[in-house]
Amino acid sequence: MDILKLIYDPFGSIGEGLRGLLTQLLVQSLGLPDWTVTLIMLIAGAGFLVAVATVTMMFLTWLERKVIARMQDRLGPNRAGLYGILQPVADMVKLFTKEDITPSGADRVIYNLSPMLVVLPSLLVFAVVPFANHVIISDLSIGFLYIVAIGSTSTIALLMGGWGSNNKYALLGGMRAVAQFVSYEIPQVLSVVGVLLLTGSLSLGRIVYAQNYVWFAAFQPVAFIIFLLASVSEANRTPFDLPEAESEIIAGYHVEYSGIKFALYFLAEYINTFAISVFATTIFLGGWQGPYLPGWGALLPDWLWFLLKSYAVVFVMIWMRGTLPRLRIDQLMNLAWKALVPLALVNLLLTGVGLSVMQVFGWKLNDFTVFPSLAVFLVLNVLMGAGFLAVFKPAHLPKRKVVLVSRSRAFEVTTTFTGR
Amino acid sequence: MLGDYAGVGILLAIALTVPIGGYLIAFLLRPKRPYALKKQTYECGLETAGDTWVQFKIQYYIFALVFVVFDIETVFIYPWAVAYQQVGLFALAEMIVFIGILFMGLAYAWRKGALEWI
Amino acid sequence: MEFVLFILFAGMTLTGAILMVALHNLVRAVLAMILGFVGLAGLYLLLEAEFLAAIQVLIYVGAVAILVLFAVMLTQRVSDPNAPVNNNQAWLGFTVALGFFGMLSAVFAPLKWPSLPEQSVSTVENLGKQLIGPYAVPFEAASVVLLVALLGAIILARE
Numbered sequence: 001m002d003i004l005k006l007i008y009d010p011f012g013s014i015g016e017g018l019r020g021l022l023t024q025l026l027v028q029s030l031g032l033p034d035w036t037v038t039l040i041m042l043i044a045g046a047g048f049l050v051a052v053a054t055v056t057m058m059f060l061t062w063l064e065r066k067v068i069a070r071m072q073d074r075l076g077p078n079r080a081g082l083y084g085i086l087q088p089v090a091d092m093v094k095l096f097t098k099e100d101i102t103p104s105g106a107d108r109v110i111y112n113l114s115p116m117l118v119v120l121p122s123l124l125v126f127a128v129v130p131f132a133n134h135v136i137i138s139d140l141s142i143g144f145l146y147i148v149a150i151g152s153t154s155t156i157a158l159l160m161g162g163w164g165s166n167n168k169y170a171l172l173g174g175m176r177a178v179a180q181f182v183s184y185e186i187p188q189v190l191s192v193v194g195v196l197l198l199t200g201s202l203s204l205g206r207i208v209y210a211q212n213y214v215w216f217a218a219f220q221p222v223a224f225i226i227f228l229l230a231s232v233s234e235a236n237r238t239p240f241d242l243p244e245a246e247s248e249i250i251a252g253y254h255v256e257y258s259g260i261k262f263a264l265y266f267l268a269e270y271i272n273t274f275a276i277s278v279f280a281t282t283i284f285l286g287g288w289q290g291p292y293l294p295g296w297g298a299l300l301p302d303w304l305w306f307l308l309k310s311y312a313v314v315f316v317m318i319w320m321r322g323t324l325p326r327l328r329i330d331q332l333m334n335l336a337w338k339a340l341v342p343l344a345l346v347n348l349l350l351t352g353v354g355l356s357v358m359q360v361f362g363w364k365l366n367d368f369t370v371f372p373s374l375a376v377f378l379v380l381n382v383l384m385g386a387g388f389l390a391v392f393k394p395a396h397l398p399k400r401k402v403v404l405v406s407r408s409r410a411f412e413v414t415t416t417f418t419g420r
Numbered sequence: 421m422l423g424d425y426a427g428v429g430i431l432l433a434i435a436l437t438v439p440i441g442g443y444l445i446a447f448l449l450r451p452k453r454p455y456a457l458k459k460q461t462y463e464c465g466l467e468t469a470g471d472t473w474v475q476f477k478i479q480y481y482i483f484a485l486v487f488v489v490f491d492i493e494t495v496f497i498y499p500w501a502v503a504y505q506q507v508g509l510f511a512l513a514e515m516i517v518f519i520g521i522l523f524m525g526l527a528y529a530w531r532k533g534a535l536e537w538i
Numbered sequence: 539m540e541f542v543l544f545i546l547f548a549g550m551t552l553t554g555a556i557l558m559v560a561l562h563n564l565v566r567a568v569l570a571m572i573l574g575f576v577g578l579a580g581l582y583l584l585l586e587a588e589f590l591a592a593i594q595v596l597i598y599v600g601a602v603a604i605l606v607l608f609a610v611m612l613t614q615r616v617s618d619p620n621a622p623v624n625n626n627q628a629w630l631g632f633t634v635a636l637g638f639f640g641m642l643s644a645v646f647a648p649l650k651w652p653s654l655p656e657q658s659v660s661t662v663e664n665l666g667k668q669l670i671g672p673y674a675v676p677f678e679a680a681s682v683v684l685l686v687a688l689l690g691a692i693i694l695a696r697e
Binding site for chain 3: 107109110140141142145146148149150152153155156159160163171175178182185200201202
C-alpha cells in the first residue's frame with residue numbers, strides 16, 4: 001500500500017482495504033448478502049467516531065486547562081505524564097471509582113436517565129458531518145435541520161437532571177439552561193439560513209463543496225459571528241455560563257451528580273464544545289477543504305485541514321473563556337432577542353438581495369465570478385455591521401467615569417459614584 | 421431514503437454503549453456506603469430548608485412562548501431558503517413580507533416588555 | 539425490517555400516550571408525552587417524510603415540550619402523589635376520543651393510499667418550491683397566524 005495515499009486519505013484507503021477483505025470473507029466464502037459488508041463498515045465507522053469523540057473530549061479538558069493556565073500565568077496540570085497530558089486519564093479513573101450518591105427525595109428514574117440522555121444528542125449530531133472528502137456517516141439531505149433537531153432535545157435532558165435531583169439550585173440551573181438555550185437557538189438557526197440560501201441545500205456535504213472557492217465566513221462574516229456567539233451560549237460556556245455559575249447557583253443542574261454521572265455531563269459538555277467548532281468549520285470555514293490559493297489545498301491532507309480549523313475555533317472559545325467576564329441574565333436575554341435575532345433577520349434579507357444581484361449578473365459560486373459576488377456581499381455586510389453598531393447602543397450600561405483626584409478628596413468622590 | 425438513516429441508527433446504538441458501559445464499569449468499581457446525612461441535598465453547607473419547589477418567574481414561560489412562535493417561523497424559512505435560487509426575485513418579495521410581519525411581532529413583544537428580564 | 543421498526547415506533551408512541559394520561563407525577567407525564575412525540579417522529583421517518591420527522595423533533599420535543607414543562611413547573615402540585623389523575627369529565631373525554639377514533643377509522647379504512655413514486659425527490663426543495671409558488675398565499679397567511687399567536691401569547695401571559 002502506498003504510504004502517501006495512506007496519509008492523505010487514510011479513511012478511504014483503510015475503508016477500501018476493509019471492504020475488500022470483508023467482501024472476500026463474507027460474500028465470497030460464506031455466501032452472505034452484500035449489505036452485511038456495508039453494515040459492518042457502518043458499525044466500524046460509527047465505533048471509530050464514538051471512540052474519537054471520547055478521546056477528543058479527554059484531550060480538550062487537558063487543552064483547556066493548560067491554555068487557561070497559561071493565560072492566567074500559571075502552569076496548569078503538569079504532573080501526570082509529559083506536560084500533564086495524562087491528567088484526563090487520571091481524572092477518568094477517579095470519576096469511575098467515586099461513590100455514586102443519589103440524594104434523598106430524588107426522582108430515581110429521571111435522575112439516572114438524565115446523564116444518559118444528555119450524552120446521546122451530542123454524539124448523534126456528528127452523523128452528518130463530513131470529516132474529510134467522502135468521510136461521513138450519512139450525508140442526509142436535511143443535514144443541518146437534523147443537527148438542529150437532535151441538538152434541541154438535549155434541553156429536555158438538562159431539565160430532567162435539574163428536576164430529578166430534588167435540589168433548588170439544580171432546578172434553577174436547569175430552568176436557566178433551557179431558557180438560555182431556547183433564546184439562542186433562534187439566532188443560531190437564522191444565521192445559518194444565509195449559507196443555506198447560497199448553497200440551496202441543507203446537506204452539509206454540499207455546503208462544504210459550495211465553499212470550493214471562497215469560504216462562507218468571507219461571504220457572511222456577520223452571520224459567522226452571530227453563529228459563534230449563539231453556539232457558545234447554547235453550550236453554556238463562559239461568558240454565557242449562567243446556568244452553571246459556580247458562584248451563583250453552585251454549578252446548576254449537575255450539583256448533585258457524582259462519579260460517572262458527573263463524568264457523562266462533563267463529556268457531553270466538551271463534546272458539544274467540539275461540535276460547535278466542527279459546525280463552524282463545516283458551515284463557515286470550508287470544512288475539510290484547504291484555502292483556495294495555488295498549491296495550498298493539496299499541501300495538507302483533508303482531515304488535517306479539518307482538525308486544524310476545528311482546533312482554531314476551539315482555541316478562540318477557550319480564549320473567550322479566559323478573557324471575558326460572565327454576563328448578567330438581563331444582558332444575556334437582551335443580547336439574544338434585541339440584538340442577535342433582528343440582526344440575523346436583516347442578514348437573511350440582505351443575503352437574499354445579494355443573491356438576487358448574483359443571479360441578475362449570472363455569477364456563480366463555483367467559478368471565477370465568485371469574486372465580484374464576494375465584493376457585493378462584503379459591502380452588504382459592512383453596511384449591516386455599521387448600521388447595527390450605530391443602532392444598537394447598550395444604553396443600560398452606565399459608563400464608568402474615572403476622575404483623578406488627590407488622596408485627601410478621595411472619600412468625597414467615592415460617595416458620589418453611583419455606578420452599579 | 422430510509423437507508424440513509426441506517427447510519428444514524430447504528431450511531432445511536434453505538435453511542436448508547438458509552439453511557440451504559442460507563443454505568444456498568446462504575447458500578448463494578450465504585451464503593452457504596454450511603455447514609456442519611458450523605459444523601460442530603462446540597463445547599464451551600466447548611467441544612468436543606470423547605471421544599472425544592474420554588475415559585476418561578478413567569479418570564480421563563482413567556483420566553484418559551486415567544487421561542488415556540490419563532491421556532492415555527494424558522495421551520496417555514498428552511499424550505500424557502502433551499503428553493504430560493506430556483507425561483508428568484510418573487511421568492512425575495514415573498515420573504516420580505518413574511519419576515520416583515522414577524523418583525524412586527526418582535527417589535528410588539530419588545531414594546532410590551534415581553535423581552536424584558538425584570 | 540421496516541415492520542419491526544414500525545412496531546417499535548408505534549409501541550413507543552402508544553406507551554408514551556398511555557403513560558402520559560396514567561401517571562400521577564406531572565413531570566413524568568410530560569416526559570412520557572415526549573416519548574410519544576419521538577415515536578411519532580420515527581413513524582414519519584418510516585413514511586419517508588424526513589423533513590416532517592425533523593420538524594416533529596424540533597418543534598414538539600425541542601419547543602412545545604419545553605413550554606409544557608415550564609408550565610408544569612409553575613404549578614405548585616408538580617409531584618404531589620395524591621394529585622388526581624382524572625376529573626369528573628374523564629368518561630366524557632374517553633367517549634369523545636373513542637368516537638373520534640371511530641370516525642377516523644371509518645374515513646380512512648376504505649381509502650386507497652397512493653404508493654410513493656420509485657425515485658424519491660428531495661422533499662425539502664420540493665416543499666420550498668410549492669411554498670413559494672402555488673401556496674404563496676397560505677405561506678403568508680401562516681406568518682399572520684404566527685403573529686396573532688405571538689400577540690395572543692403575550693397578552694395572555696401578562697394577564
